[in-house]
Amino acid sequence: MRNLKFIIAFFLMHCVVSAQDDLDFQKLIGQVDSSEFFSSPDYYTWCSSVVKGEDAKYYMFYSRWLHGNRIETDDPMNYIFNGFSGWCKYSEIALAVADKIDGPYKYVTTVLKSKGPNSSDWDKFTFHNPQVRKFKNTYYLYYISNSYDPTLFENDTKKTKDWAHWLKYNCTQKIGVIKANRISDFIKGKYIKPKDPLMQPDNVKTFEVATNPTVTQGHDGRYYMMFKSRKPNVGNMTFWMAVSDKPDGKFTIMSDVFTNADMACEDPCMWFDKKRKRYYAAVKYYSNSKKLVPQFGALALITSEDGVNWQGAKNPLISMRELKTKDGNIELSHLERPFVYMDEKGQPAALFAAATIKEPSKGGEHPTSEYNSFVVCFKLNENKK
Template identity: 40%
Template sequence: MNGSKGITRRRALTTISTAVAATALSGPAALALTSPGGLVAADDSAGPSSPDFQAAIQPVDPGVQIFGTEGSYTWGGTPIRGRDGAYYLFYSRWQEGSAGRGPDPSEKIFYGFSGWMKYSEIAVAVSPGPQGPYRHVRTVVQGTGDPGRWDRYNAHNPHIRYFQGRYYLYFIANNPANTPEPWFSKQPTLWLQYHAGQRIGVISARTLEDLIAGRGTRSDTPIAGPDYVNTFQMVVNPSVTEAPAVDGRPRFLMTYKTWNANGVYITVVGQSDRPEGPFPYTATALGTAETQAEDPYLWYDRADRRFYAIVKDFYKGADRTHALTPQYGALGMVTSTDGLTWKPAAHPVVSLRQLRLTDGTLITLGSLERPQLLFDHNGRPVTLHCAMARGSAAAGSQNVAIPLRWP
């Protein structure tokens, strides 16, 4: 937008940060998070160029930028631009009600929205523009149905990236048999047996066409799972970025959600020298009850020379003094210089749980989750994709492509 006037991305983000500083929504800017999640006094090391997403968010045209499929829940779209100039959205979906569920009475726990745990699949939609309108194309990933495989049931939490000349679609799947003893016997309900069986895998392909057509290479074993020392129960919500090389060796970081030994949700970091992993536990990024977060979207900003992650605030307490954002379910942003030790960004609030439409209407949402970014060729975020529900997710859900504008 401003490239023709010679304004750099760093200068642009510095300008917007300065201009809106007086009106930015107050949040936990006086707090910082450090591994393993303790609170310490913050400093200004996030830098003046730390992006202010709350100021960049633009109104949404519901006829163009909200996408769903009839008769199915739509959740968690992750976008990428194809070499053909079109935009592809990989998203989760599963049928509403009891459609597609098995006849066993135990299947009732997977009716309605809860069906994601066993029956979610990953589909792809296409659009001529970065924000829509998107059109469903086909299903691309399902559970294998193989009792001996880690990914017997569902395919969920898609996250698409392009590294080293290949496309990588990270996702979760589950099989209760993934949980070894004595941990399996500790699950008191059938739901928790499935919950504990969730693991992260990946499908890689040379082209998007191969990935969409099912010609990719699917991981035979999970690339991230609980180690029962630092992480427990399950691993979900993967996001991966390429980090600066160390001693000439490539480095990739993955953030994901799991439990600690006390049954508290934590966001952790895994590290690998290959984009296909594995990504064993390396550090705890967000680890206290008050800083619980999920759905991290991780990226490395080479201009700022630091990592950022957009997360959903998962802390339900009424006292927000030490919470990541002022509202449960809001989207916040944390940052790190090494990818291991994290603190709130200079502008920690990305969006409250709301949506402003192009006609001026402000909608309070029941859910605004699974943040995923689409970047332009200059490395600037142009669209924030999220799963959304206007009320209860059980009543229906869609994907929204929120436009971003940077001066």
């Protein structure tokens, strides 16, 4: 009898644990309105992150950089940043506002932008990968930036001249944060900005870059950061988990995530789901193995009960590289940088992502709309059949 009770209890416990991982974006995502896409005729638009302000309006922090060829003379090899490639040196973080979660959004101001070649700060050029969070009464804007290190790959004859020069910028990427009590403080430039980066490669566990930051308050009240970096002898980059007692650090690395190339991902947006008692992260799948979802570049869902040990969610597919509209499906070359907006109950209410219809690097100096990038909002509908 005792064994029977144990078996029943074990079975019930297993069912409860399994039932907690029941988030299914396929049941929430409906059609999108192509007239609501957020874009600019002059800039590539990327990396959106949205928060509700103290005025009940919705504020989108996003990355943008100018179309066209680079005309600045601070670097004779600036041509490697022409067009879509310009993000690695010329991306800036801008702010847009809307009355509704799904827009339309209108540009307000640029919050963070390049300080120019004469700056000695660690965040000298690119401002990219913004993710805004509100913890208690403070807004935190996480981002990445870089400088320039002329010594990097200086004698590496295996790399082409252009690629080696690109890496002199790319491999100085670090994670920073600014904070403010009101959205209007970001607009006015009255935010608090630490002198040093929040996370950077330690050359012990992590190498080359620290990018793709996402932060959430966890089950234990501490703050968990997932970010991307390089690990020795691993071909693909991997996510890393770090923890801190404060939203703005100091963060201590706990573990890596998914070092197997079959599960390679990037662009995480992480949150702790109190209802389901587990962590989730929306990611871009960066593998052709189809082990997680059926398509390279599709948006996927991963999960963890403790914030350390991660796996594919029970319902791992968020979206293939396509948009469903009333006029039919739009096939995409890119669908990246997912951001999940949570409602007052801590449940997913909207999914934002950066998208392009055709490969933007082939769009020329003045890309048409098909080659330009835009931000799309999937308003999530709990009643969708």
